[in-house]
Amino acid sequence: MTAGGATIAFEPAGGDDARWCLEQYYAELASRFDDGFDPLTGNNFDPAEMTPPKGWFAIARLAGRAAGCGALKRIDGGRGEIKRVWIDKSARGLGLAGKIMDRLEAQARAAGFSSVVLDTNKTLVEARAMYLKRGYGEIGRYNDNPYADHWFELRL
Numbered sequence: 001m002t003a004g005g006a007t008i009a010f011e012p013a014g015g016d017d018a019r020w021c022l023e024q025y026y027a028e029l030a031s032r033f034d035d036g037f038d039p040l041t042g043n044n045f046d047p048a049e050m051t052p053p054k055g056w057f058a059i060a061r062l063a064g065r066a067a068g069c070g071a072l073k074r075i076d077g078g079r080g081e082i083k084r085v086w087i088d089k090s091a092r093g094l095g096l097a098g099k100i101m102d103r104l105e106a107q108a109r110a111a112g113f114s115s116v117v118l119d120t121n122k123t124l125v126e127a128r129a130m131y132l133k134r135g136y137g138e139i140g141r142y143n144d145n146p147y148a149d150h151w152f153e154l155r156l
Contacts, residue, residue, distance in 0.1 A: 013050035013057035119148035
């Protein structure tokens with residue numbers, strides 16, 4: 001299977017497939033983070049914030065099945081924040097995360113954002129590598145996410 005047959009579309013952040021993706025994402029973070037992960041602590045996910053015009057929730061599909069997700073939320077007039085980029089283990093290595101990032105960054109440009117920011121945990125080394133490869137630069141802390149160790153920005 002290749003990412004060429006994948007679709008990336010904005011869908012309701014409260015839909016069944018969105019909830020499934022987020023449950024898988026949270027379970028993976030809980031298993032990878034040193035002290036676990038509680039989605040209700042700190043940087044909570046509110047589907048209303050991921051609904052246009054406040055935000056957008058993207059789902060990647062392979063053969064019609066949800067295989068990943070990512071979100072973009074408006075944090076102020078000129079900036080967006082990318083959150084919850086995740087790919088199912090069965091679909092990793094196909095370039096889906098990059099396709100999700102492409103879609104979110106394109107939406108940020110269309111929404112008139114001058115930059116996007118994001119944060120990540122120190123254990124997610126593959127995410128950090130992807131952000132750096134995409135041209136994101138490390139910045140100082142911009143939020144109070146208790147799970148974040150690194151903060152990035154991309155000027156659009």
